[in-house]
Amino acid sequence: MIEILSNINYCYAYFDEYMSSDLILYSHIPTSLVALIFSIFLIYKRRNVASYSLLFVSIFFFLWCFFNLNAWFAFMGAHNTMFNWSLIDLSGILFFLFTYRFLYGYIYDRELPTWQILSLSVLISPIFITTFFGLNLIGFNLDTCEAVENDWIVSYAYYLQFLFVLASLYLGVHSFIHLNETRVRQEILLATLGVTLFLAFFTGSSFIVDFLATHTEISNPYNYEIYGLFGMPVLLVFLGYLIVKYQAFEIKLVGAQVIVVVLGILVGSQLFFSSSTAGFTVNLATLFLVLCFGYFLVKSVKKEIAQREQIEELVSTLSNANIRLKELDKMKSEFVSIASHQLRSPLTTLRGYASMLAEGSYGKLPAKVLEIVEKIADSSKFMSLSVEDYLNVSRIEAGNMKYEMCDHNLKVLVEKIVDDMRTTAIKKGLLLLFKSDCEGNSMVHVDVGKARQIIINLIDNAIKYTPKGSITVLLHDDLKEGTIRVSISDTGIGMSEESLAEVFEKFVRAKNASNVNVTGTGLGLYVAKRMVTDMHGKVWAESEGPGKGTTFHVEFLLVSKGELHTTQLQ
Amino acid sequence: MNKSRRFWSIIFILFAFIIANRFHQYEVQKDFLLFTTLPCSTENNCFILSCDVNTDPSCGETSPYMKIAIPARKAPNCIYEHECTNFECTEADGCMITLCDPSTIEDGETCINEPQNS
Numbered sequence: 001m002i003e004i005l006s007n008i009n010y011c012y013a014y015f016d017e018y019m020s021s022d023l024i025l026y027s028h029i030p031t032s033l034v035a036l037i038f039s040i041f042l043i044y045k046r047r048n049v050a051s052y053s054l055l056f057v058s059i060f061f062f063l064w065c066f067f068n069l070n071a072w073f074a075f076m077g078a079h080n081t082m083f084n085w086s087l088i089d090l091s092g093i094l095f096f097l098f099t100y101r102f103l104y105g106y107i108y109d110r111e112l113p114t115w116q117i118l119s120l121s122v123l124i125s126p127i128f129i130t131t132f133f134g135l136n137l138i139g140f141n142l143d144t145c146e147a148v149e150n151d152w153i154v155s156y157a158y159y160l161q162f163l164f165v166l167a168s169l170y171l172g173v174h175s176f177i178h179l180n181e182t183r184v185r186q187e188i189l190l191a192t193l194g195v196t197l198f199l200a201f202f203t204g205s206s207f208i209v210d211f212l213a214t215h216t217e218i219s220n221p222y223n224y225e226i227y228g229l230f231g232m233p234v235l236l237v238f239l240g241y242l243i244v245k246y247q248a249f250e251i252k253l254v255g256a257q258v259i260v261v262v263l264g265i266l267v268g269s270q271l272f273f274s275s276s277t278a279g280f281t282v283n284l285a286t287l288f289l290v291l292c293f294g295y296f297l298v299k300s301v302k303k304e305i306a307q308r309e310q311i312e313e314l315v316s317t318l319s320n321a322n323i324r325l326k327e328l329d330k331m332k333s334e335f336v337s338i339a340s341h342q343l344r345s346p347l348t349t350l351r352g353y354a355s356m357l358a359e360g361s362y363g364k365l366p367a368k369v370l371e372i373v374e375k376i377a378d379s380s381k382f383m384s385l386s387v388e389d390y391l392n393v394s395r396i397e398a399g400n401m402k403y404e405m406c407d408h409n410l411k412v413l414v415e416k417i418v419d420d421m422r423t424t425a426i427k428k429g430l431l432l433l434f435k436s437d438c439e440g441n442s443m444v445h446v447d448v449g450k451a452r453q454i455i456i457n458l459i460d461n462a463i464k465y466t467p468k469g470s471i472t473v474l475l476h477d478d479l480k481e482g483t484i485r486v487s488i489s490d491t492g493i494g495m496s497e498e499s500l501a502e503v504f505e506k507f508v509r510a511k512n513a514s515n516v517n518v519t520g521t522g523l524g525l526y527v528a529k530r531m532v533t534d535m536h537g538k539v540w541a542e543s544e545g546p547g548k549g550t551t552f553h554v555e556f557l558l559v560s561k562g563e564l565h566t567t568q569l570q
Numbered sequence: 571m572n573k574s575r576r577f578w579s580i581i582f583i584l585f586a587f588i589i590a591n592r593f594h595q596y597e598v599q600k601d602f603l604l605f606t607t608l609p610c611s612t613e614n615n616c617f618i619l620s621c622d623v624n625t626d627p628s629c630g631e632t633s634p635y636m637k638i639a640i641p642a643r644k645a646p647n648c649i650y651e652h653e654c655t656n657f658e659c660t661e662a663d664g665c666m667i668t669l670c671d672p673s674t675i676e677d678g679e680t681c682i683n684e685p686q687n688s
Binding site: 008011078137 | 591
């Protein structure tokens with residue numbers, strides 16, 4: 001086709017000999033078309049200073065490619081080359097100008113300040129004036145098949161382009177330094193990098209070519225100038241990444257969509273350069289397959305993303321609900337704490353007077369009245385213990401539980417507790433035994449008061465839930481492991497596996513517990529577990545099943561020899 | 571219409587106007603100069619490509635030439651193909667001849683009568 005059009009055979013021969021027409025077409029046509037399509041897509045999705053600027057960048061870049069491409073084809077007529085060549089510098093400067101405006105608009109989302117518009121208009125006016133009057137070209141050289149340029153204007157345009165590169169770089173770096181938000185800074189960095197690379201590729205290729213022409217013996221160095229055009233795809237890659245990663249221009253685009261479009265363009269552009277019918281058919285079929293598979297890929301990815309977004313939304317809702325629940329739980333604990341404190345004082349008074357009455361401090365009471373007073377004393381004792389449990393729970397949950405840690409002999413402590421509680425067990429017709437096979441000194445580092453409370457609680461539970469038989473408290477140490485264990489075994493009602501799994505939970509009682517003892521808050525074991533854990537110990541329960549008794553184990557760390565200390569744990 | 575929009579609109583209008591103007595001058599009127607070389611009689615001070623006989627085997631084959639500048643609209647077709655045999659560059663056609671002298675000589679050229687290396 002080119003040969004038919006040629007009307008200066010000399011220039012055609014020159015072109016044919018020194019330049020690959022395929023490379024010229026490939027560097028100009030797909031690059032400029034892709035940029036144009038990209039910017040039209042952008043303007044369709046979002047209209048602001050940046051997207052409009054990018055549209056103008058692509059329009060002037062397209063015009064530059066058009067004029068430049070035509071200028072290469074000097075064999076199509078000297079007048080044609082002169083016309084196209086005369087407009088190259090002007091369209092080049094205009095897409096540099098709009099690229100700078102794009103970067104400014106992208107960073108600040110507003111128009112360039114008036115002082116910058118005025119300065120830029122002054123700077124570009126010489127290019128406008130000289131182009132208008134045709135002063136940028138002197139004539140057409142038939143020997144080299146090139147327009148003869150006015151060196152002054154060419155140099156001015158070149159330095160102006162270089163100025164735009166520096167201005168873009170300064171703008172990006174300045175904004176990057178002065179903005180604090182990391183995400184925005186990353187966006188700015190990428191946008192600046194893309195823009196600067198695009199402009200620097202373009203200007204740099206001219207610089208390198210000039211250098212090669214003047215300092216080396218390379219033949220036809222100006223042929224390499226066309227590689228500068230590949231800066232545009234670089235810019236588009238950066239913008240595509242910004243859209244996918246940061247939803248730039250508020251566009252929600254899936255990476256797969258971008259990849260499919262790019263693949264489609266690359267394969268589609270091959271159609272223009274197929275030299276045979278077979279090649280064209282293969283390329284066409286490949287394009288069709290790429291688009292078909294691409295469509296299904298994008299559809300599938302979009303579906304997955306929609307599902308992921310739904311899950312993320314759900315997680316966010318649940319997370320908010322969880323925060324709200326925690327707040328409510330804290331408020332509840334505070335309420336319980338306040339209420340419990342207010343209950344404790346009158347209960348203490350009630351217990352005190354009931355005890356004094358029962359002991360005969362105010363004279364001997366008739367048997368029936370004594371029975372009633374004892375019931376009052378028992379009930380108030382239970383109520384007092386319940387209040388104490390509530391208070392402990394609220395302290396634990398508020399993180400206010402304090403531990404006075406010191407070294408203490410656990411064997412002495414447990415033996416004393418068993419002795420104290422034996423009367424209660426006997427009253428219920430139960431046998432309470434204490435056994436120890438300790439080999440060491442049984443020294444543990446605990447809060448004695450709380451350790452006592454835990455063991456009393458466990459023995460008291462064993463008494464409550466054992467209708468007949470015995471309770472054995474066994475103390476066993478493992479010097480190798482450095483632990484000592486208190487095991488409280490009863491022949492009571494036992495527990496199912498299900499109950500064992502949740503018996504240390506808050507407000508949970510074994511399912512068969514209420515058959516034996518109707519009272520109980522379900523907080524004792526929860527409090528015990530939290531306290532033991534806070535004191536670096538362990539507590540757990542074992543049972544072979546309902547009716548087969550239960551064993552509660554409490555394990556503490558032994559204090560090594562010579563390691564004695566007193567600390568406070570909160 | 572705000573100031574900035576007015577500015578960008580002016581830019582576009584000027585650009586379109588310049589395209590029209592360039593098209594009219596170059597494509598319609600063919601109002602530009604063509605530069606080329608023509609064979610030159612050795613009676614004149616012609617240009618000749620300077621070369622090194624020791625390194626360039628085609629050195630002796632270069633012919634003397636003169637440079638001409640002619641308005642495109644008045645140039646004969648043979649000029650474009652470098653095939654003119656009887657073309658005469660006359661002032662009447664606006665054709666200008668440049669012969670070799672220190673002010674016109676360029677890199678890689680020599681004058682045949684008064685050899686001067688650039």
